Amino acid sequence: MNHIENNEEYGGLVVNKGIAQPPTVNPNLASSRKKRTIYTANDYLDGIIKGNRTILSQAVTLIESTKPEHYAMAQELIEKCLPYAKKSVRIGITGVPGAGKSTFIEALGMYVVNQHKKLAVLAIDPSSQRTKGSILGDKTRMEELSVHENAFIRPSPSAGSLGGVARKTRETIVLCEAAGFDTIFVETVGVGQSEIAVHSMVDFFLLLQITGAGDELQGIKRGIMEMADGIVINKADGANVDKAEMAKTQYKTALSLFPMHESGWKPQVVTCSAFYKTNIDAIWTMLMQYIQFTQQSGYFETKRHQQASYWMYESINQELRSSFYAHSEVNALLKEMEVKVTNGEISSFIAAKRLLDVYDKIRK
Numbered sequence: 001m002n003h004i005e006n007n008e009e010y011g012g013l014v015v016n017k018g019i020a021q022p023p024t025v026n027p028n029l030a031s032s033r034k035k036r037t038i039y040t041a042n043d044y045l046d047g048i049i050k051g052n053r054t055i056l057s058q059a060v061t062l063i064e065s066t067k068p069e070h071y072a073m074a075q076e077l078i079e080k081c082l083p084y085a086k087k088s089v090r091i092g093i094t095g096v097p098g099a100g101k102s103t104f105i106e107a108l109g110m111y112v113v114n115q116h117k118k119l120a121v122l123a124i125d126p127s128s129q130r131t132k133g134s135i136l137g138d139k140t141r142m143e144e145l146s147v148h149e150n151a152f153i154r155p156s157p158s159a160g161s162l163g164g165v166a167r168k169t170r171e172t173i174v175l176c177e178a179a180g181f182d183t184i185f186v187e188t189v190g191v192g193q194s195e196i197a198v199h200s201m202v203d204f205f206l207l208l209q210i211t212g213a214g215d216e217l218q219g220i221k222r223g224i225m226e227m228a229d230g231i232v233i234n235k236a237d238g239a240n241v242d243k244a245e246m247a248k249t250q251y252k253t254a255l256s257l258f259p260m261h262e263s264g265w266k267p268q269v270v271t272c273s274a275f276y277k278t279n280i281d282a283i284w285t286m287l288m289q290y291i292q293f294t295q296q297s298g299y300f301e302t303k304r305h306q307q308a309s310y311w312m313y314e315s316i317n318q319e320l321r322s323s324f325y326a327h328s329e330v331n332a333l334l335k336e337m338e339v340k341v342t343n344g345e346i347s348s349f350i351a352a353k354r355l356l357d358v359y360d361k362i363r364k
Helices: 041-049 053-064 068-084 101-113 135-141 162-178 194-199 222-227 238-256 280-297 299-326 328-342 348-363
Strands: 089-095 119-124 151-153 183-188 204-210 230-234 268-271
Touching (some): 041 053, 041 068, 041 162, 053 068, 053 162, 068 162, 089 101, 089 194, 089 280, 101 119, 101 135, 101 183, 101 230, 101 280, 119 162, 119 194, 162 183, 162 194, 162 299, 194 204, 194 222, 204 222, 204 280, 230 238, 230 280, 238 268, 280 299, 299 328, 328 348
Parallel strands (some): 089 183, 089 204, 204 230
């Protein structure tokens, strides 16, 4: 920079250039960064069966990816993991908001890992893009379980349809089993149809309830009650113990009015306090009694076979749906048909038929 003081008329004055300013970005930063290792399906498999948590987490991320190239490798990995996927005990856990699921899962989870078992906690949350979900908060609240060497807690995908999220959760179960986890908790974070999705991939479906909120049976969907293999009434402590016992009687009466389960199992109702960790052993005993009962009757294997068949058809439906909406011609006509349907120019059925006809021609 030419300072005015350096002009000839100021010959007696000289201004030094000063010290050059260092760059704002470290020039060695790029070279110091480690490039992320690119794994093959066999690399993932090797790490998973060795129990490497980092590689397992990256493999789950691979499954959750929507990139076509990741999808192909994910399916290859799942197929390679199947022979190593030892059959775990899969337990679905759902409950009304405020039932204390986080505290309950940690209490039951700590009981499980203290029995020298390996536990994976997964979640289905199709609404998390809108609500941001709660599983991340759950993980931070599970202070003991989240750092235990025998526990693996995985938040659900942050976006996607219920079918897609549920399928990815089921595929994650395969990876976790191949990694040596013998107990899997599948938690529903969202509400509504997510309970049905969880029921279709677990061995035991547990409904968590609380008492002291008026009529305990009010507002509970009959379908969820019928799906439950067991009901746990949480927060049965202090002045709430008597209310919990009363609610237990009400639930038992309600369950007796439902048709007998296909398994032949009579759902049980247990009270507990997850906060004080009381009666947690009774819940685990109930779960093990159910597993033993269904294994002896042959229903355990029958249900697993039914679930595998169900998810095959679900995968077909998912692929057909994705393929249909992926075509630009279909999407262009879709908007046109939607306008005509909303204006009453054609019926919904005719519009759907025309769209499917276009799709068929494209496929041919």
